[in-house]
Amino acid sequence: MVVWERIRRDFPVLGQLYDGKSLIYFDSACMALKPVQVWEAMEYYYKYLGACGGAGRSTHSLGSETSMLTEDARNKMASFINAESPNEIIWTRNATEGLNLVAATIPLSKDENVVTTTLEHHSGMLPFYKRCKETGSELRLVEAKEDGTLDPADFEEKIDDKTKIVSFVHASNLTGTVAPLEEVIKIAHEHDALVVSDEAQFAPHQKLDVRDIDVDFCVLSVHKACGPTGIGVLYGKYDLLKKLDMYMVGGDVIEDVVYEGGEVIPKYLPPPHKFEAGLQNYGGMLGAGAAVDYLQEIGMKNVHNREQTFSRKLLEGILELEKFEVLGPLDYKQRAALVSFRPESDAVNHLDITEYFNEMIPNYKILMRSGNMCVHPFQYQIGINPGKGEGVVRASLYIYNTMNEIDIFLTELENFAKVID
Amino acid sequence: MSNFKDRNIKCVIEILKKQNPATTKEILAMRDLFPDLCAGCTSGGDVMLAGKELAEQGYVEKKWTSVGFAWKLLKEPEIE
Numbered sequence: 423m424v425v426w427e428r429i430r431r432d433f434p435v436l437g438q439l440y441d442g443k444s445l446i447y448f449d450s451a452c453m454a455l456k457p458v459q460v461w462e463a464m465e466y467y468y469k470y471l472g473a474c475g476g477a478g479r480s481t482h483s484l485g486s487e488t489s490m491l492t493e494d495a496r497n498k499m500a501s502f503i504n505a506e507s508p509n510e511i512i513w514t515r516n517a518t519e520g521l522n523l524v525a526a527t528i529p530l531s532k533d534e535n536v537v538t539t540t541l542e543h544h545s546g547m548l549p550f551y552k553r554c555k556e557t558g559s560e561l562r563l564v565e566a567k568e569d570g571t572l573d574p575a576d577f578e579e580k581i582d583d584k585t586k587i588v589s590f591v592h593a594s595n596l597t598g599t600v601a602p603l604e605e606v607i608k609i610a611h612e613h614d615a616l617v618v619s620d621e622a623q624f625a626p627h628q629k630l631d632v633r634d635i636d637v638d639f640c641v642l643s644v645h646k647a648c649g650p651t652g653i654g655v656l657y658g659k660y661d662l663l664k665k666l667d668m669y670m671v672g673g674d675v676i677e678d679v680v681y682e683g684g685e686v687i688p689k690y691l692p693p694p695h696k697f698e699a700g701l702q703n704y705g706g707m708l709g710a711g712a713a714v715d716y717l718q719e720i721g722m723k724n725v726h727n728r729e730q731t732f733s734r735k736l737l738e739g740i741l742e743l744e745k746f747e748v749l750g751p752l753d754y755k756q757r758a759a760l761v762s763f764r765p766e767s768d769a770v771n772h773l774d775i776t777e778y779f780n781e782m783i784p785n786y787k788i789l790m791r792s793g794n795m796c797v798h799p800f801q802y803q804i805g806i807n808p809g810k811g812e813g814v815v816r817a818s819l820y821i822y823n824t825m826n827e828i829d830i831f832l833t834e835l836e837n838f839a840k841v842i843d
Numbered sequence: 844m845s846n847f848k849d850r851n852i853k854c855v856i857e858i859l860k861k862q863n864p865a866t867t868k869e870i871l872a873m874r875d876l877f878p879d880l881c882a883g884c885t886s887g888g889d890v891m892l893a894g895k896e897l898a899e900q901g902y903v904e905k906k907w908t909s910v911g912f913a914w915k916l917l918k919e920p921e922i923e
């Protein structure tokens with residue numbers, strides 16, 4: 423049994439009073455808080471090791487322990503998503519870098535196309551937009567429905583035998599929509615297209631089994647999964663990773679750089695090392711390993727069950743007020759643990775709402791994000807104009823939140839509805 | 844050229860010099876008047892942060908109203 427109060431105590435941020443107020447942290451879709459276990463793992467590296475690890479680097483005691491621990495963290499990450507081998511796990515700076523890496527290095531010709539959706543985070547959209555501009559390939563957009571859902575039939579329409587990549591967000595950071603990933607993967611594979619899934623918002627909250635769903639590449643954002651900032655993961659099937667071109671080159675990616683006949687001839691290492699140029703974020707890797715250990719210990723099923731109960735309450739509570747428009751599907755089972763909403767009257771800017779909850783609630787600071795959540799195209803599609811400063815407020819949940827916090831928020835939201843025009 | 848944050852601080856001041864007080868919504872709508880100063884994403888977070896900094900330093904008064912926060916320039920900070 424998970425003792426959730428104990429879990430909450432692992433997050434000292436939540437135990438403090440900030441400006442004399444208790445914190446209700448509803449911004450985990452932007453960044454999750456970090457438990458002690460994570461920073462202790464990082465502290466161990468900075469306090470007792472602090473040396474370089476990795477392929478072909480220092481083999482003294484501090485270097486070899488660093489290499490051993492970081493490879494151990496890679497193993498943990500592989501097990502977290504059930505990758506076949508740790509060699510399929512590439513450390514990146516964040517999910518964005520992983521998406522850029524795939525978009526930039528996958529062989530793509532002018533007569534091929536890429537399929538993505540209007541619901542993508544800019545980090546999922548722009549790398550493929552840029553690559554298609556460079557190659558002259560067509561970027562085909564599947565439009566999410568008004569309620570933020572994605573219909574496999576729409577993918578079926580866009581994907582053909584010339585589709586090289588289908589890239590889309592598994593759980594939307596804006597609408598909370600959980601995409602029909604497995605169905606789309608099947609459609610894509612029937613056309614020999616490769617699938618890239620953006621797991622930034624899914625993997626921290628639900629069990630992701632890359633082998634079970636047969637995804638070709640995916641990216642994870644470690645800082646949204648209780649881990650440190652500045653570290654992310656790109657997963658790729660090993661044979662596919664081997665075929666990708668280099669992304670960044672330099673130290674640590676090479677077996678040798680021969681100098682012969684007045685020329686240099688680099689010989690690159692196989693994946694994952696061929697994608698990890700330069701000295702790495704070793705402390706971050708250890709923190710990432712500790713973060714997934716932490717989540718695995720709680721159990722991803724437990725995480726999901728608890729969040730679903732909470733997000734149902736949050737969603738239904740906001741809807742019951744009948745004063746706010748909610749983005750995304752209205753069935754809690756189709757959603758991740760976040761709700762983006764805006765007042766039906768447009769008198770108040772979204773920034774005022776988050777600032778109101780940050781400052782104006784007695785005894786509490788309720789911390790949320792507002793704006794466009796880096797998903798402008800979908801908002802333009804449904805008539806919210808980011809260019810005119812329109813946007814939404816997002817409340818997002820994680821393992822440390824409580825039902826009491828949701829109750830407090832809903833009461834305050836009801837009060838808020840009364841103080842606006 | 845001044846940094847990003849300082850430019851946004853100047854952006855808020857210049858807008859409030861045109862309309863004082865102004866609501867957040869009005870400030871965001873007037874950003875177009877000072878495109879070289881009002882920097883950052885359209886959602887306006889950078890302008891909000893600049894306004895909050897001015898309020899914390901006592902140059903601006905920030906008050907809740909039924910249409911959001913109203914920002915009033917009290918005195919102009921000395922920035923080059």
Ligand SMILES: Cc1ncc(COP(=O)(O)O)c(C=O)c1O
Pocket residue numbers: 451452515516517518519543545546591593594595620622623642643644645654
């Ligand atoms: C759906 C989605 N994709 C990608 C990203 C980018 O993640 P990262 O910050 O790890 O690059 C985010 C971050 O908000 C996200 O929500």
